[in-house]
Amino acid sequence: MKIIKEKININDDNILKNENSIVFDIETTGFHRVYTNVYLIGYIRKFEDGYYLVQHFAETPKEEPQIIMDFFNSLSQIDLLISFNGDAFDIPYLNARAEYYGINSPLKDIESYDIYKKIKASNHILNLQNYKLKTIEEYLGIYREDIYSGKDLINMYKTFIINDDFKLLNIMLLHNKEDLIGLIDVAKILNIIDSENSFEIADSKYVLNSIKIQKDLLIIDGYTDYSDYIGYIGPISFNIKSNTFDYQLPLISMNYSDKIKCQFVELDSIGDIEPINHYDIDFPNSIYLLKYDKDILHQNVKELLNITIELMTKNSR
Numbered sequence: 001m002k003i004i005k006e007k008i009n010i011n012d013d014n015i016l017k018n019e020n021s022i023v024f025d026i027e028t029t030g031f032h033r034v035y036t037n038v039y040l041i042g043y044i045r046k047f048e049d050g051y052y053l054v055q056h057f058a059e060t061p062k063e064e065p066q067i068i069m070d071f072f073n074s075l076s077q078i079d080l081l082i083s084f085n086g087d088a089f090d091i092p093y094l095n096a097r098a099e100y101y102g103i104n105s106p107l108k109d110i111e112s113y114d115i116y117k118k119i120k121a122s123n124h125i126l127n128l129q130n131y132k133l134k135t136i137e138e139y140l141g142i143y144r145e146d147i148y149s150g151k152d153l154i155n156m157y158k159t160f161i162i163n164d165d166f167k168l169l170n171i172m173l174l175h176n177k178e179d180l181i182g183l184i185d186v187a188k189i190l191n192i193i194d195s196e197n198s199f200e201i202a203d204s205k206y207v208l209n210s211i212k213i214q215k216d217l218l219i220i221d222g223y224t225d226y227s228d229y230i231g232y233i234g235p236i237s238f239n240i241k242s243n244t245f246d247y248q249l250p251l252i253s254m255n256y257s258d259k260i261k262c263q264f265v266e267l268d269s270i271g272d273i274e275p276i277n278h279y280d281i282d283f284p285n286s287i288y289l290l291k292y293d294k295d296i297l298h299q300n301v302k303e304l305l306n307i308t309i310e311l312m313t314k315n316s317r
Contacts, residue, residue: 043180
């Protein structure tokens with residue numbers, strides 16, 4: 001078993017804000033939680049003198065329980081686990097392997113922050129083809145030295161077990177290291193999401209949590225520091241309670257073309273408003289397009305939301 005500890009230079013002003021949080025990632029020989037093994041657990045943690053990368057590596061599958069216990073022991077002062085798809089894979093995988101060996105897992109008692117889930121929920125803003133870490137890195141203009149996939153590493157590890165090749169070890173460690181550093185860099189996308197998901201009216205801030213269309217109903221919820229409120233304008237209902245808001249608007253569905261459907265609102269049903277169209281899609285001035293084909297038009301939704309909330313709340317300020 002090897003434990004590698006390395007001081008690293010990273011530019012992080014967003015995620016690892018204190019010494020009680022870590023960014024972590026695991027490498028395994030497959031997805032099945034019974035018939036495969038975790039062979040590498042890496043994490044980055046902030047200390048008083050800087051950031052450190054720590055990697056627990058099992059030189060053989062027999063050392064798997066040892067690296068799991070060593071990793072768990074390092075979490076005694078940790079109250080936040082930051083990962084990429086960790087809620088769906090890393091955490092349940094480690095819990096299952098720990099249970100297999102009769103090891104008590106502390107992971108269930110530590111708060112988890114899964115960046116993957118946050119990005120996936122906001123893809124109406126980002127329009128990514130998929131949610132892979134490398135895809136998001138490319139979106140942000142981040143490129144890495146490592147050219148291997150997790151599947152490539154599985155074969156490398158099996159070869160390493162046989163011949164103890166030092167070069168293969170370095171490739172596996174570099175892949176895990178760049179995943180972790182890449183995750184910290186990718187977290188900067190959260191600033192983009194937060195900026196696109198928030199706006200201010202008067203002195204009150206509104207932050208969008210989710211935008212969805214169920215059949216012909218636009219449903220938006222989020223958070224605000226505005227006081228409790230119930231309001232209506234045309235077909236729109238808007239409620240604020242305990243700093244959370246709910247906004248609903250019935251939509252009209254129609255064929256934009258032979259192959260493309262769209263959903264919109266008729267402006268005269270709301271009042272004398274002239275929202276700006278943020279997309280290069282033509283439609284009559286009497287309607288406002290909010291969904292085109294399979295895409296919710298986020299900027300148009302935000303524009304309409306801003307205008308109508310301001311109209312509804314201005315008399316109560």
